[in-house]
Every structure is written in C-alpha cells, then in structure tokens.
Amino acid sequence: AQKITQTQPGMFVQEKEAVTLDCTYDTSDPSYGLFWYKQPSSGEMIFLIYQGSYDQQNATEGRYSLNFQKARKSANLVISASQLGDSAMYFCAMREGGYYGQNFVFGPGTRLSVLP
Amino acid sequence: DAGVIQSPRHEVTEMGQEVTLRCKPISGHNSLFWYRQTMMRGLELLIYFNNNVPIDDSGMPEDRFSAKMPNASFSTLKIQPSEPRDSAVYFCASSPPATNEKLFFGSGTQLSVL
Numbered sequence: 001a002q003k004i005t006q007t008q009p010g011m012f013v014q015e016k017e018a019v020t021l022d023c024t025y026d027t028s029d030p031s032y033g034l035f036w037y038k039q040p041s042s043g044e045m046i047f048l049i050y051q052g053s054y055d056q057q058n059a060t061e062g063r064y065s066l067n068f069q070k071a072r073k074s075a076n077l078v079i080s081a082s083q084l085g086d087s088a089m090y091f092c093a094m095r096e097g098g099y100y101g102q103n104f105v106f107g108p109g110t111r112l113s114v115l116p
Numbered sequence: 117d118a119g120v121i122q123s124p125r126h127e128v129t130e131m132g133q134e135v136t137l138r139c140k141p142i143s144g145h146n147s148l149f150w151y152r153q154t155m156m157r158g159l160e161l162l163i164y165f166n167n168n169v170p171i172d173d174s175g176m177p178e179d180r181f182s183a184k185m186p187n188a189s190f191s192t193l194k195i196q197p198s199e200p201r202d203s204a205v206y207f208c209a210s211s212p213p214a215t216n217e218k219l220f221f222g223s224g225t226q227l228s229v230l
Contacts, residue, residue, distance in 0.1 A: 033215045045207065045221035052216050091159065101215040102171045104149060106159040 004107035023092030141210030
C-alpha cells in the first residue's frame with residue numbers, strides 16, 4: 001500500500017497567486033515526520049518544510065506553509081505568492097520507523113507550473 | 117560543509133558491466149540512504165544505513181544490487197551485472213537518525229545502461 005499519496009500529477013497556477021499541493025499519508029507510528037521537497041529541472045532535491053506528528057501548530061517557512069490535519073492524515077503544502085522559479089516537481093515525504101527513523105518514503109510528486 | 121558528495125555524476129555503461137556508485141555523507145551524519153529515481157517508479161528507497169550498519173535493505177530490487185558502508189565517510193552502491201532497466205538517477209542522502217531530521221541529498225548519479 002502507498003504510504004504517501006499525491007493525487008495531483010500536475011498543477012498550474014498564475015504568478016503571484018497561492019496554490020495548494022495535496023498530500024495524504026498512511027502510518028500507524030505515533031511519531032513521524034512529514035517533509036516537502038522541491039526538485040527543479042536541474043535535478044537537485046531541495047528541502048522546503050517540516051512538520052512533526054506532535055506539533056500543534058502548522059509549520060511555516062517564508063512563502064511555504066504546511067496545512068497539517070492529523071485526523072485526516074493530510075499534510076498539504078501551500079505556496080503563497082507564486083513565482084516563476086517555483087515551477088518544479090514537489091514531493092511529499094514521511095519519515096517513520098521507530099528509533100532510527102529508517103523509513104523515509106516519498107510520494108509520486110506533483111509537477112507545478114507557474115504561468116506568467 | 118561540502119554537503120553530500122556523489123560520484124560519478126554521469127555513468128554510461130554497457131549491459132553486463134559492473135557499475136559502482138559512490139557517496140560521501142556529511143560529516144557527523146550517521147544515517148545514510150540510497151534512492152533510485154525513475155519516471156515510472158518515482159523515488160524508491162533502496163537501503164538505509166545507521167552507524168555504517170545496513171538496517172533495512174528491503175528496497176534493493178534484486179541480488180544484482182549490493183551496498184556497503186565500510187566507514188562513516190564512504191558508501192558504495194554496486195550493480196553487477198547491470199541491465200538497461202537499471203538506468204535511472206541514483207541519489208545518496210544523509211542525516212542524523214531521528215524522525216524529525218530532514219535528508220540532505222547529493223547531486224545524484226545519472227546511470228545509463230546501454
């Protein structure tokens with residue numbers, strides 16, 4: 001079974017508008033971490049934002065925020081004021097697996113295109 | 117810090133040849149992950165090391181694949197013999213070992229098996 005689901009293979013957004021990228025996850029571990037990474041066409045993996053399973057508040061990092069709904073097992077990424085440079089693949093990921101946190105799995109990704 | 121260093125950046129080989137990919141993690145990071153990325157299968161976790169010991173290799177696709185971490189600053193992923201379906205980008209990533217720690221990725225090795 002897929003541990004991370006991203007239902008939007010591709011998204012378009014107008015420059016300067018906000019966009020939400022969906023992510024749902026599946027785990028039975030009480031302690032886990034949720035992460036979003038960006039992969040531009042150049043191929044590098046860029047960390048964007050982190051949310052811990054015990055965090056009470058939604059994480060924010062500049063223009064990125066994470067809409068964490070624990071009961072629904074969702075961790076959507078919100079990008080405010082989109083820029084042309086935001087065009088990339090976006091991956092939701094989860095780290096779980098007990099003490100070592102050895103299970104770090106990624107979703108299939110969403111390709112975001114920002115239109116001028 | 118130089119970050120996670122992978123070599124080579126690109127590798128082109130012929131079917132049946134042995135391929136060795138190399139990774140130097142960030143100093144002080146005692147967790148190391150190997151991933152394979154393809155269009156069809158996305159980012160697949162192949163193997164995870166903690167303190168140089170393989171903890172989970174359930175993602176290694178078959179016996180042709182092997183990985184080692186002889187010391188804290190070096191890991192290899194070997195494919196022998198290589199096949200065209202092994203063509204992919206292989207990423208190495210390191211981090212401290214905890215669920216709240218992010219991964220730091222290398223630049224990846226683009227492998228093409230002809």
